[in-house]
Amino acid sequence: xxxxxxxxxxxxxxxxxxxxxxxxxxxxxxxxxxxxxxxxxxxxxxxxxxxxxxxxxxxxxxxxxxxxxxxxxxxxxxxxxxxxxxxxxxxxxxxxxxxxxxxxxxxxxxxxxxxxxxxxxxxxxxxxxxxxxxxxxxxxxxxxxxxxxxxxxxxxxxxxxxxxxxxxxxxxxxxxxxxxxxxxxxxxxxxxxx
Numbered sequence: 001x002x003x004x005x006x007x008x009x010x011x012x013x014x015x016x017x018x019x020x021x022x023x024x025x026x027x028x029x030x031x032x033x034x035x036x037x038x039x040x041x042x043x044x045x046x047x048x049x050x051x052x053x054x055x056x057x058x059x060x061x062x063x064x065x066x067x068x069x070x071x072x073x074x075x076x077x078x079x080x081x082x083x084x085x086x087x088x089x090x091x092x093x094x095x096x097x098x099x100x101x102x103x104x105x106x107x108x109x110x111x112x113x114x115x116x117x118x119x120x121x122x123x124x125x126x127x128x129x130x131x132x133x134x135x136x137x138x139x140x141x142x143x144x145x146x147x148x149x150x151x152x153x154x155x156x157x158x159x160x161x162x163x164x165x166x167x168x169x170x171x172x173x174x175x176x177x178x179x180x181x182x183x184x185x186x187x188x189x190x191x192x193x194x
Contacts, residue, residue, distance in 0.1 A: 043082060045086075046081070046082045046083075046086030046087060046090075047078065047081045047082045048086075049085075049086050049090055050080070050081035050084065050085035050086025050087075050089070050090070051085070053086070053090065053096075054066070054081055054084075056122065056126055057085070057089070057099075057100060057103070057119060057122045057126075058118050058119070058121070058122045059118075059121045059122035059123075059125035059126065060121070060125055061118065061121060062122075065118055066080075066081075096126070096185075097126075097128055100119065100122070100123050100126065100128060101132070101136050103119055104116065104120060104123060104137070105137065105139070107119060108137055108140055108144075108148065108151075108152035108155070109143070109144040109148055109152075111148065113151065113152075116152065116155050117155055117159055120133065120155065120159040121159055121162075124159070124160075125178055126182040126185065127184075127185060130160055133156055134153065134156060137149060137152040137153050137156055
């Protein structure tokens with residue numbers, strides 16, 4: 001590892017690090033160990049909170065999506081929960097609905113249609129109205145161009161059709177409860193003072 005200080009390059013090797021650690025007192029070593037354990041605990045908390053936020057954003061397919069990400073690379077799945085949903089989505093002045101609209105329009109603008117579908121399903125299942133999604137995606141005509149907006153609106157149309165089909169075919173109580181919970185959450189967030 002190289003560090004730059006006053007224009008000079010300092011080379012740190014494992015040998016140097018090990019000898020520096022050996023020079024620490026037992027109390028200092030214990031403190032380092034405690035700090036490392038706290039960091040591990042904090043990371044576990046970030047993963048837990050992040051997994052819950054990811055579940056809400058991705059809706060009913062969250063487990064399958066996480067499994068497919070794990071199959072690609074386990075680190076990506078961990079970073080998704082820990083960083084994306086555990087830090088970025090948690091440390092925000094935006095309500096969940098606003099965060100979803102930002103994520104959806106960004107995914108649409110970048111042409112990431114597979115992920116856009118996932119977030120649109122999560123948005124519907126979380127109680128965001130089709131009209132709000134349609135308006136946000138329509139605004140892309142100004143900021144990202146007509147072709148981008150048209151593609152995104154076509155993805156929205158597909159997702160709406162799938163959600164309506166699933167709702168008609170699935171009368172399971174869990175889906176009804178999930179829909180009602182999403183609507184109540186949305187109403188609660190609207191009543192929160194800003």
